[in-house]
Amino acid sequence: MLLKIIVLFFVFIAVLGFFGKMHWLGGKRLTQSRCKSCGRYRIGTSPCPCKKG
Ligand SMILES: [Zn+2]
Numbered sequence: 001m002l003l004k005i006i007v008l009f010f011v012f013i014a015v016l017g018f019f020g021k022m023h024w025l026g027g028k029r030l031t032q033s034r035c036k037s038c039g040r041y042r043i044g045t046s047p048c049p050c051k052k053g
Pocket of ligand 1: 035037040048049050
């Protein structure tokens with residue numbers, strides 16, 4: 001019973017680390033897709049709102 005709780009705990013930590021790594025990769029990609037004129041973060045490949053007028 002106790003061993004089962006410990007295994008579940010380690011699985012939980014592994015899942016947290018996996019999602020943390022995914023979030024870190026997403027954040028790095030976001031910093032690379034900033035607008036060159038105003039510096040705001042762009043979402044996807046859509047152009048920055050500052051260029052629409
Ligand atoms: Zn912009």
